[in-house]
Amino acid sequence: MTQKIAILGASGYTGAELVRLIATHPGMEIVALSADRKAGQSMAEVFPFLRHLDLPRLQKIDEIDFSGVDLAFCALPHATTQVVVSALPRDLKIVDLSADFRLRDVAEYEKWYGQPHTAPDLQAEAVYGLTEFYRDEIRTARLVAGTGCNAATGQFALRPLIEAGVIDLDRILIDLKAGVSGAGRSLKENLLHAELSGGTHSYSAGGKHRHLGEFDQEFSAIAGRPVRVQFTPHLLPMNRGILASVYVEGDPARIHETLAARYADERFIEVLPFGAAPSTRDIAGSNFCHIGVLGDRIAGRALVVAVLDNLTKGSSGQAIQNANLMLGLDEAAGLMLAPVFP
Amino acid sequence: MTQKIAILGASGYTGAELVRLIATHPGMEIVALSADRKAGQSMAEVFPFLRHLDLPRLQKIDEIDFSGVDLAFCALPHATTQVVVSALPRDLKIVDLSADFRLRDVAEYEKWYGQPHTAPDLQAEAVYGLTEFYRDEIRTARLVAGTGCNAATGQFALRPLIEAGVIDLDRILIDLKAGVSGAGRSLKENLLHAELSGGTHSYSAGGKHRHLGEFDQEFSAIAGRPVRVQFTPHLLPMNRGILASVYVEGDPARIHETLAARYADERFIEVLPFGAAPSTRDIAGSNFCHIGVLGDRIAGRALVVAVLDNLTKGSSGQAIQNANLMLGLDEAAGLMLAPVFP
Amino acid sequence: MTQKIAILGASGYTGAELVRLIATHPGMEIVALSADRKAGQSMAEVFPFLRHLDLPRLQKIDEIDFSGVDLAFCALPHATTQVVVSALPRDLKIVDLSADFRLRDVAEYEKWYGQPHTAPDLQAEAVYGLTEFYRDEIRTARLVAGTGCNAATGQFALRPLIEAGVIDLDRILIDLKAGVSGAGRSLKENLLHAELSGGTHSYSAGGKHRHLGEFDQEFSAIAGRPVRVQFTPHLLPMNRGILASVYVEGDPARIHETLAARYADERFIEVLPFGAAPSTRDIAGSNFCHIGVLGDRIAGRALVVAVLDNLTKGSSGQAIQNANLMLGLDEAAGLMLAPVFP
Amino acid sequence: MTQKIAILGASGYTGAELVRLIATHPGMEIVALSADRKAGQSMAEVFPFLRHLDLPRLQKIDEIDFSGVDLAFCALPHATTQVVVSALPRDLKIVDLSADFRLRDVAEYEKWYGQPHTAPDLQAEAVYGLTEFYRDEIRTARLVAGTGCNAATGQFALRPLIEAGVIDLDRILIDLKAGVSGAGRSLKENLLHAELSGGTHSYSAGGKHRHLGEFDQEFSAIAGRPVRVQFTPHLLPMNRGILASVYVEGDPARIHETLAARYADERFIEVLPFGAAPSTRDIAGSNFCHIGVLGDRIAGRALVVAVLDNLTKGSSGQAIQNANLMLGLDEAAGLMLAPVFP
Structure with missing residues (x-):
């Protein structure tokens, strides 16, 4: 059964890389894409390299109906992410690609990112997303924090x-x-x-x-x-x-x-x-x-x-690898694409 | 049923691109790879970007047993190609990526490539491989000549x-x-x-x-x-x-x-x-x-x-598109990979 | 006798290229550099590749004393240029690198640049700066309009x-x-x-x-x-x-x-x-x-x-070639630098 | 008085860089250029970026008359260099850009370059060419060994x-x-x-x-x-x-x-x-x-x-800086060219 996917922050490079990888993923389907400043545009306008795909239009996040969504990738800037994730349904599976949930000690977050963490409860729940070392925790996690590349x-x-x-x-x-x-x-x-x-x-x-x-x-x-x-x-x-x-x-x-x-x-x-x-x-x-x-x-x-x-194993590929685990799919599904050389 | 594929001339860029694309092709399996001067080496030595794949070692062409091969891609230099293809089994399906069978009039071949064509009978049999315009002929062809990029x-x-x-x-x-x-x-x-x-x-x-x-x-x-x-x-x-x-x-x-x-x-x-x-x-x-x-x-x-x-739609992707038709597969099988950007 | 040079708009690429070329020009010395938004900074801060040079700090244009200036290069955006040049001393020699004085017919300017020309008198005075074809006019001109690259x-x-x-x-x-x-x-x-x-x-x-x-x-x-x-x-x-x-x-x-x-x-x-x-x-x-x-x-x-x-013969080199003529110097002074290869 | 310069090995990048720099050097003139395999060709054929210069044709080294040469730059491969330099006039000033005379202990040369040194007497004479640290020795040296970049x-x-x-x-x-x-x-x-x-x-x-x-x-x-x-x-x-x-x-x-x-x-x-x-x-x-x-x-x-x-301060620029010292010129003559950016 195909899993329904939302991508929040689809107008950046990691968002576009998620779309690229999911395009040939056998078990995922994109049902919602957000980009606040580009809401209303098609992905083909923002990223013409994706024009062959049949994708939903970009929306604002609060326009998305998450009821049919199995998992959301969140590819937003840090700080913004905490606010957005706090407002998402509490039972929605989330793979976050920002820096907001990577540091278990929120004091460390404040030290490195220069501002207090506003969602320490979510931080407590987050699993660090380095798949090969946190595989078991990721499998059962609701919120996974992608690592820095x-x-x-x-x-x-x-x-x-x-x-x-x-x-x-x-x-x-x-x-x-x-x-x-x-x-x-x-x-x-x-x-x-x-x-x-x-x-x-x-x-x-x-x-x-x-x-x-x-x-x-x-x-x-x-x-x-x-x-x-x-x-x-x-x-x-x-x-x-x-x-x-x-x-x-x-x-x-x-x-x-x-x-x-x-x-x-x-x-x-x-x-x-x-x-x-x-x-x-x-x-x-x-x-x-x-x-x-x-x-x-x-x-x-x-x-x-x-x-x-950095865009694949360092962020969006890692994110899909984690999502595969969270959704009970083969960990490598959609990720066996060979490198492009030259 | 997976089709058995040989690639002749696997140590060049179009050969490597064929391997890259077939790596995630649902209906093809590589059973033989040739590269005369690099015979005996593994593909991982010649193209480390392919090291994650389980591939046959490089062989000389005359070491290959074609009996179990459904289709051969030929990615050799022009002129050499005529000689090699002439020696292949007459019932082997072949997609050639060289310039040797593109020009129906062998006099034109001699004019542009500066030497006589030595296999005019094979030329007579060859179908020009611009898929979107020769689809029907390609479907039933034994020998398809890939176009210039x-x-x-x-x-x-x-x-x-x-x-x-x-x-x-x-x-x-x-x-x-x-x-x-x-x-x-x-x-x-x-x-x-x-x-x-x-x-x-x-x-x-x-x-x-x-x-x-x-x-x-x-x-x-x-x-x-x-x-x-x-x-x-x-x-x-x-x-x-x-x-x-x-x-x-x-x-x-x-x-x-x-x-x-x-x-x-x-x-x-x-x-x-x-x-x-x-x-x-x-x-x-x-x-x-x-x-x-x-x-x-x-x-x-x-x-x-x-x-x-040029390496995909201009040569190796086109070649696979043609091979899909010749083998009765979906024309787009293995070819829907999204572009890589940035 | 060394000619005193001012460069207006020194924080862009053509401004920097003027400085690069004048650095080894035997007959020119830079006495003033302007960059409105970066006024007060040194050129080494804006373009570290020029840090070995002893250059005046960046100023606002209206802070420059033009009394000792022999010639000003104007490397500002179009439209802005007309306003700036109109306010400069009427006897100051000027080589402009913008598009503002290239089109003799101000109606053509309006057509291509989408706004009326506000200094038609200066336009009347300007000589088109394609050195090899307007050499005589340039020699005696006060205002020369650099060409598009x-x-x-x-x-x-x-x-x-x-x-x-x-x-x-x-x-x-x-x-x-x-x-x-x-x-x-x-x-x-x-x-x-x-x-x-x-x-x-x-x-x-x-x-x-x-x-x-x-x-x-x-x-x-x-x-x-x-x-x-x-x-x-x-x-x-x-x-x-x-x-x-x-x-x-x-x-x-x-x-x-x-x-x-x-x-x-x-x-x-x-x-x-x-x-x-x-x-x-x-x-x-x-x-x-x-x-x-x-x-x-x-x-x-x-x-x-x-x-x-484009930065040399197409703009800043051309500008210096024209300035050489206007100042009575050898036309090629400072411009015989060999290309950089590889 | 202009110094007469020969460049041995003018068809490589460091040779071409020497020509580029000498093109605007006030005290040097190129009187001979060698490139064994390209002897007879003009520099414009080998390096079209130098076509504006009036340069001697490429010769074989043994065709060069060194009697009027003040200093030779030697930009040949290592090992070859020893042989060539040994055959040059004993009173000719030489700046070598190869690795052949950099290591004072010829045993070290053999260790790193895998072959015995065949000109230990020349090695004994050579001064290590890191200008800022061997300035005095270089000034009086006959043979200076350029450093690795x-x-x-x-x-x-x-x-x-x-x-x-x-x-x-x-x-x-x-x-x-x-x-x-x-x-x-x-x-x-x-x-x-x-x-x-x-x-x-x-x-x-x-x-x-x-x-x-x-x-x-x-x-x-x-x-x-x-x-x-x-x-x-x-x-x-x-x-x-x-x-x-x-x-x-x-x-x-x-x-x-x-x-x-x-x-x-x-x-x-x-x-x-x-x-x-x-x-x-x-x-x-x-x-x-x-x-x-x-x-x-x-x-x-x-x-x-x-x-x-690497081509300038790391080899050819350093070589000219050393040559300037050896010839009694200003150490920086011809070398104050500004960097090229962007």
Whole structure:
């Protein structure tokens, strides 16, 4: 039986990516799409690449009849999201793609996002949406909080290593390279083609990027003691993809074995042979994550490189993977699309 | 029942694109892959983006047992193709992606490709693979010749107009913008990122591009008299996509009506509202073709703009569409993947 | 003696390009820079690539003391420009880069720009700034109107041909490919890297682009009768550069001879050997214009391809070339920088 | 008096960049250009962007009369270079851009480049060409060895810090992002636009990159004891530019002060205000290097980010800067070209 889906915030990139993926999903049907400022328009007007699909018109959220909706994806800005989700039916299954329900401690939310959390009760209910590590909780959750795309990439590289105790917890450094779609459809000078193409720079460097909140929460929970990583993202002239170069101290072979063993049965995570380095080109447009492990000439140092598509495995693909679990569908339904290369 | 598929020439871009599309095709299974110089390697070594798939190793063509193969895609260079296809079983269904069987008159082949055709009997048997216009012949064909990617784009814009007699046949000009994957995986200085990115130039200008052979053949056949178009391709710093700006003389509104009527029932061809211009970004990674028609301030002049993905609708997607027909499957099976944007 | 220069509108791309070029100009010194909304900031804040230069801070225009200024470049938006220039000292030499003084007939200005011209007296005084064709008038002008960048490209290809009477005036078609910096630093969704890179589309197609006003004015004046061309620009994922594919009817060899003869003594215009096609990569960052001429398999048809850098030869380089003439300097002073490749 | 210059190996990117820079150099004139496989061709054929220049034809090296040559730039592949330089006149001034004379210990050369050094006497004579740190030696040198472009970037960030003793020498990590022109005009699949654009990957990771030889040599010499850094380069879809993210342990403020003081009088090195991060876009096409220093939320950790153009400050610009010194010219002659943005 086809599940009825609503997408709130369908005029941004993650909203459009949800539509793209659901277009060939065998068990989902889109019954409502919202975009407050573009209400009344068709998706073909907002995203002409979707014009071949027969989709409902964009509506305001309060015009949507949720009675026939099985699950809503919420792809709205943070802060707005809390308000919107609070007003939705209490029995509606929700997968949220914003940052609003990722941090279990609302004080941490206030610290990283600069404003108080207005829906702590919903936060208490939310499950952190890193599928491969919260699968059981997600299956029975009503509200799942999608992870940050950078946060997901770093965690795929590090969680099994922290859990297995094979790396020095005080010497973790994540140098990350991010594609520009992660910044969304924001109109900023430095996101213009003329300014972004052909060059690179770091941003939110020096321990300021908000996804550090997720790293702190998750890594500390696994380790059972505070873990603080260094994390510097760089913006690259590529539309999709994240590459995280994760520098750790530990035995490279053991690190590789730990990751390979942990992900052996995961359908979306591929650990490359020891010494092989992954490329973002090999996962673009797909829900796959490739991980490589390399040693160094300095004994006891290792480099773990993880790549994924920020719009797919990093947000909308992850969201559908979680929704599949919540709806009792095959976890991989609609998500086995091969990457697009070249 | 799943059809058994062989792909000859799997180490090039069109070969890889066939694998990408078949990966989620409900009715096809790849049983053999060839790549002479890379025989023995796995596809994951040649194209790491396909590493999640369980695929046969690359073989030499003469190592393949064709007895269990329902259909072979042949993605080899021209000239080589004639030799290879001549040696294949005479009852094997074949969709060829090379230029070797596109020109019905082998003298034209010799003129455009600079060497005699060595398999005129196979040529006599071959059906020209522009699906939307040769559907019935393709359904019963044994050997289908895929079209040139530029040739397909121009024909989608022009065939219905020539057939309907609504444009001046002596004033047709195609200014085409092509993405770089159309040049294949060739190692040439001008295809290096350092030399291709950030700029553009024309190539094979002045009536020299080989796809003119297809335009001449097809347009003349429709018109019942010789038709010669002007055609200038330009290479652009984009990986996928062709945009053909087709300048014609005739009534713009009638031209739009003619195209809209002709393609109303076609699942892969979308005619935009009059005056709207298509973008290659809206079809990248998909089997769709968008067509726009615009008038001009000079009465009696019109611009028809057609866009498609050269690797998909322009070659490998078209090939699968044809194979679907030849195998009795739904013509669109496996091909409804939405474009990838951004 | 060093000439004192003011740049009004220094926070846009053409303003920054003026600063870049003047940085190594032997006879000019920047004494004032304006940017109304960014007044008080340093250029290093607005354009960090200029941080090595010792430049005056950005001011509001009315804060500038023009008494010691020899020449002002005006790089402001159209409409605003008329108001600003009207308020400047009547004896100040001005090179304007906007569209405000390009059309001699103010009715044409109103037609193409959608609003009445408010400074028809200044328009009467303005000289059209296509240096190679208005050199004598520019030398003695007080106010020079820079051309449109697309308009310059098309004119370099066509003016000598119209003047020599070697092409059919009713069959001129300009298919133009433009880099994105021509759109300026405007915050528009379709100029974002995520949306512009990797694809192409036409814009202002169908006889609507404003630079047609310049083509009409100039070509008709040369021909002594109305000339109307077809003109379709396309936006490309490249930052700098314009390639104009100009389709004409006439004898290709004679067309080549005409252009080669006309430009033999021009330092910035290079006519390639017959049959060679130019590339935008070969002029990027420079004041050069390359022109190629190709025949066609259809007798009597020719393709003229002209390339230039929209920010340099198409606007700021042209502006300095004109200023050099107005100030009695060598016309090429500061402009012989080689293109940047790759 | 103009210095007579020969360029050996003029058909590669660094050779072309030398020509580009010398084109507007006030004190140099190119009298000979070599390119063995392209001997007899004009530079305009090999690099059309240089067609406006009046240059000697390409010759074989043994055809060049060095009697009137003041200085030769040698831009040949490593290994070949040793052979060629050995055969040049013993009194000819030479600036070499290859790797052949960078490592003072020829055993280190053999270790990193996999073959014995065949000209140890020339090596003994060679001065390491990092201008800002070997200025006095370079001034009187006959043979100067240009540095690796990555090696230069890392050293600009680190040398003053090691010298001042403000960082932990056992905890230095360089995560580097490199533009593709650094790989030269090599015909490799992974350098094709179709494969390189839109993505990123690491290469020579794990302590294998040859520029480590330079880091080891230089940093150990400064420190007076062995220093081994971690170094991982990544290839980015940009043509020019290197960004080195250098992670160190030490007091961020002191690190900033140390760098700012050291480079206060350097014309090509700009230390940004504390906390500001540089961008490769701001130095592209120029001889400038920008350096930023940021702290971290973890006390005692700092990030130093250095950017430069690999073809200019990283190789050909550096080479000219050195040649200027060797020829008694102003060190900055011909090198004050502003970066090209956008």
